[in-house]
């Protein structure tokens with residue numbers, strides 16, 4: 001898994017910070033922005049979108065994945081998640097499972113104060129159930 005350059009990290013954190021400002025979070029007031037870079041260098045963003053029927057709320061990371069896939073950028077090379085917490089918040093369990101569908105790549109957790117944690121999908125979700133898990137073994 002190649003590391004992201006500092007320039008790419010800055011680009012992703014900036015994009016995630018910007019889209020976080022468009023989050024729809026009237027119930028939790030907890031706004032999240034996520035930005036994905038694909039193999040072609042394109043950036044795809046998502047924010048959390050809550051609903052009065054609370055369980056229908058969707059996380060920023062999953063919206064960013066949907067945006068990337070919808071744009072044809074399925075080869076994900078990195079993700080940044082921005083929250084206004086210290087330390088920066090980490091993706092929820094459901095989002096980790098959605099992320100691992102697209103492999104192991106660097107994940108940057110950041111906040112507006114400039115804190116940054118560099119981790120990876122593999123570190124966030126060890127021993128994951130992946131597409132390879134569906135392949136039946138030899139009998």
Ligand code: THU
Pocket residue numbers: 025028030031032047048049050057058059060061090091092095
């Ligand atoms: N949220 C995300 O967008 N990503 C996560 O990984 C964790 C939580 C959102 C969901 C909800 O709108 C708000 O943060 C509070 O849980």
